Amino acid sequence: MQRITVSIDTPLAHALDAMSDARGYASRSEAMRDLVREGPARWHAEVPEGEHCVANLSYIVDRRVRALPQRLAEMQHAHHDLVGVTTTMRLDHDHSMESLILKGSTAAVRAFADQVRAERGVRFGAINLLRVSRSDDHDGVGTHRHEGHDHLSPAG
Template identity: 60%
Template structure:
């Protein structure tokens, strides 16, 4: 393991300590490692176009906006090769939180998310992408067939 020394101002250090305590980290170093991993994953998602990913797109939409629920459903059907699952939570009489799990090329996932997020009436959207390597590699003994699917191994 490499040691890296950084300097941060007191308010930022206090915020880091509060976060580390709230999340039950055993040290600042553990908290910093997770923050760096998260930042690197976001950087990869923004800069690696050809990579595959799994992703979670979450957003709140106003069902009163004319035809919006149907347009969102149509977009998901049109992207059936990307959309793995969708969950909707009715928040009140007008607002729905929808979470869509996606799988495919990072570029296609980002394109889909951009179009959903641009719809009038969609707000509070968030896309979390995890880069994966598709392939057949595994360490399980014995023969088995994948029946047309690939393993998606998270990139470290």
Template identity: 55%
Template sequence: MQRVTISLDDDLATSFDAIVAARSYASRSEAVRDLVRQLVDSERLGAGRGGMCVASLSYVYDHRTRALAQRLLDLQHDHHELVAATTHVILDHESSLETVMLRGPAAAVEAFADQVIAERGVRFGAVNLIGVEANDKHAEPAPHHHHGHAHVSPYPG
């Protein structure tokens, strides 16, 4: 492990310490490590560098918008290779929340998320990508078949 020393002005350190406490980090170092992991992962996935990811896409939509629910379902079927699971929660008489769990090439996942969020009637959309790599190594002692699926693991950090 390497040690990195940084200097912060008093106001920034006080604000950072409040965040560390509010999020129940054990130390400033744990909080900084999380920030660095997020930045490294974001750079790895961004700017056309590609890579595989898992992701959650959450959005609120107005189910009264004409044919929107069907368009959203059609988009998920059109990209079935990316969609792992979907949850649907009715919020009130007009609004529903959906969360779509995704996996695949980061560029394709981001393009799908952008397309969903851009649909008329969709509000408050956000996607969270986590970079992963193929990993078929595991401690399972008996030989077995993966039946068409691949194992992925988050990047170490």
């Protein structure tokens, strides 16, 4: 077993202790081990099989972190091919919740989401990826030409 040291602020430590007590953990270490085990399991669940996906990425932004809103906007512009829609809801004077609808290759969407969630000041980042297949198929809706786009149909 390896030992690591983690520093957390006082309110988070109190929340960890309350969760620990409520769930009957013998120690903070046991609670932290379970939380850390959950992370890789959730990460693996986010990886759908398939080449293309649509996704919803949601996270909380702390605007007090220097230039964070500007950095996030620049990241979204740099990946305009992935970002379809961005919605921001102000929560209080310092925090907002952003939700982005993404589409593209699974690898690119996943890499972008990981980049956003790794930014200092982004908290509670969660992504819901759905596998889609790209096609130009039409089931009984008539014939028409597509000028530079494919249909994205739910896969599986």
